Amino acid sequence: MRSFRNHISLIIPLFIMFFSFNVLLILDRTVQAYEHSLLEDFNMVIIASKELDLSTISKESKSIGLIKTIDIDKVLNSLNINLDDINTTVLKSSLPIFYQIKLKDFLNDDKVQILKSSLEKNPNIIKVEEFKASHDLIHQFLILVETILLVFTGFILIISLLLIIKQISIWVYEHSQRISIMELFGAPFFMKSKILYKLMLIDSIFSALSATVLISYLMNHELVIKFYEKLALEIPPFNTLSDVFTMLGIALVLSLVLVSITIFKNKKDIQYS
């Protein structure tokens, strides 16, 4: 019973911590997916007096991923102007060159304005216009939620780590007799502490797995799907296997680091005197 209580005392903070990591991961992916869809809808048109290419234009911003000339015939056709061939040729020769720009990374409004003004400083560029879908409010809301969650995860991490270290200290105390006897016979550090690493690793793996499985279940739940649909958000790609391995990796590192820290912190208590 005492052993079960000891495990639960460790599993609860570990589970909350891994669950927060998972939620943060999901939200980050949601934001990324949303930014990607905004990026798809984003277009910038440059009107230039001379020819431009990607190498010259990318000096203005590393976010520019593609520059494409807009076919002037298509533009004129879409305008439905009835001109004869001679006038059309004259018009074409007097028109500037039109370019369409696509970005590699998502830029917020402020950054788009900075890019626009830096492009406009180029003497060969006459005008810059941007065309985008206006979903900024949802994007800002998502960023706000992500920031708040990040702060909360930070707090959860600190509190969980303190609780975990406290629980490992109790384990160190419980196993101090065994560790001190082993020390009397010259046992190496890892052999003495093996039991503590083992206990921590088992609880970490259990917590990481259960948190990831719960998140996986929740992400496929009708309520969550409906919520995403209402906000016109794409459900982020959820790779349970890779996420499980990521969480297991964190669990492994956490076990090694926390047990080592606690053992060194309590070294005096487990030394035979």
Add this chain to the structure above:
Amino acid sequence: MSSVIKAENIVLAYKSHEPIIRNTTFDIKSNEFVFITGKSGSGKSTVIKSMYGALKPSFGDLTVCGVKMKNVSSGKLKFLRKHLGVVFQDYKLINEWSVEQNVMLPLMIGGFSPQVCKVQAQKLLKHVDMIDKMRSFPMELSGGEQQRVAMARALAHNPVVILADEPTGNLDDYSSEIIWDLLKSAKKHLGTTIVAVTHKIPQTIATDYKQYFLDNGKMHEVI
């Protein structure tokens, strides 16, 4: 005979407290059976502690199996402890482990394979007449039986020295006799050096031993 434990003017004290042992010199040679006797609180156990490195001398030189104990590093201390056997009044057995696993401990630390550890542990348990109880746990044994297991553990890795701190302090006369016989046999058949702290030298040991008496913080050889 070569020195196994040599102390020159050592001072032993716990942190900033008054020294318990003052300017003491002694020399324990290979294959000797040495008793350290004295009144309660005279510092007998303190001397033993300094020999297995739980207490470092404040002054003077103490050398155990060639290792200088004054500023001994943790690595060297581990190495030394692999060559020492220790027996205590309170047995110091791991309660969660079986008798067999307890005896296997020094061998596992020595890096032997589990199979070799098992065979050697069973051999020793036979030697101390505890083979029938090798699957039992320490809490299921009497004091005498626990000390026999502790003896088997101390002998398991064929140590150079056995340090015994009041090994019969909690035992009746019959069990005490068995423990002293085991220590005598280790000296005789394995060539082990024995250092035993006791308040009463057993009569069965006869005269083949050296005795130090601790009085007023100093160790005197009793001739």
